[in-house]
Amino acid sequence: MEEYTCFLCLLGGNSYFCHSPNILFDMNSYIFLDDVRFFAYHGVGQQEREVGNEFVINLKLKVDIARAAETDDVTHTVSYADVYENVKAEMEIPSKLLEHVCGRIIKRLFRTFPTVKAIELKLAKRNPPMGADLDAAGVEVQCERA
Known part of the structure; x- marks a missing residue:
């Protein structure tokens, strides 16, 4: 009998049988969205909430x-x-605060998708009006389901 390694077996979390008989694998996996751009109206200043800005x-x-x-x-x-x-x-x-936006997103995702075990979220405001030469400022949050 030939020995080989199933690529799914290399992914590594929960016990399931893979597509090949008698091969057991564990899987630790993630769904991700990278660099999703939105135009939105978040900010402490009234102008930010009226004019809007780009967020990633x-x-x-x-x-x-x-x-x-x-x-x-x-x-x-x-x-x-x-x-x-x-x-x-x-x-x-x-919202005034990006922290508030992140909290709402995380609560909604946990509520909507009961199989999600943990969430990592980074929300950045492009060119924030703070007089600094930077690409973005924002909030990064990591949460696990209780």
Whole structure:
């Protein structure tokens, strides 16, 4: 019998049988959205909430994708398109603080996607009106489901 290593077995979290008989693998996996751009109305200053600014989100959701890896069925994972729509809905609600926006996004994602185990979220405001020469300023949050 030939010995080989299944590429899925190398991914590394929960016990499932992979596509090859008698090969058990663990999977630790993430769904992510990188550099998602929004134009929104967040800021402490009234002008920021009236004129708006560009924001960039980087998001990483810890979720077990082992079953989806076996079945090729989107219902066995978290759809990143659905994640985007939920983030977009929260970004459309003006807030003074990016911390508040992040808190709303995280609560909504945990509520909407019960299989998400942890979230890493970075929300950056491009060219913030603070008199500094910088690309962005923002908030980065890491949360695990209790």
